[in-house]
């Protein structure tokens with residue numbers, strides 16, 4: 001395991017797309033979704049703004065909001081837990097980050113949490129608490145946190161025929177945990193997607209949400225460096241990717257305590273992804 005962990009960590013340090021770095025596991029077939037989950041109705045709630053589908057009905061991709069409609073910024077937190085990390089959680093590894101959520105509440109920062117279904121199963125009380133808090137919105141980061149393309153930071157791959165059910169299984173996990181209104185936004189594990197994945201998810205009715213600012217918080221040990229990278233990278237309408245998992249992103253809460261007042265000093269207002277998408281649609 002250790003050489004593999006080092007390899008993945010090195011990759012994380014060298015690459016921009018850090019969202020996958022919580023996983024250090026080798027390939028393993030994902031479990032199929034239960035049939036009841038596959039038969040679940042479309043998860044899209046009625047009032048969340050979405051981006052219109054792409055050509056041929058492809059799943060739309062959103063990376064940032066308008067640059068010219070005010071200084072808004074969306075902090076997004078990926079609550080990563082991979083389908084095969086249950087034994088690690090049972091052994092004491094913490095994939096949650098309650099102090100981070102508490103800090104966001106204390107600082108009154110609206111935020112979007114991209115949660116894996118496996119995370120909601122492990123931490124149902126936290127999932128429900130975040131989901132019921134009007135300051136947050138819960139979005140989908142897959143059930144398994146397996147990759148939707150080949151060659152995605154060493155993550156195992158979801159077979160194409162199970163991509164949609166993996167997304168729907170996460171919504172089922174959110175409902176079971178008591179999240180009342182998960183949004184129809186989906187973040188690909190590792191941010192890895194291709195045309196085939198966008199086609200497979202078209203029927204799920206989700207908008208894929210990427211980002212334009214990488215915080216670099218995965219495996220970071222220097223909170224100030226993370227904060228600096230965000231403060232230097234944010235522009236009006238930016239979507240910032242951070243993580244809500246102490247295991248793989250231990251300094252995020254400290255970084256947020258610098259990022260939030262720093263951006264507020266520059267005149268930025270924190271919004272959820274839904275507000276950026278609404279602004280992009282002219283629905284303000």
Ligand SMILES: [Zn+2]
Nearest residue numbers: 019020078080
């Ligand atoms: Zn992730």
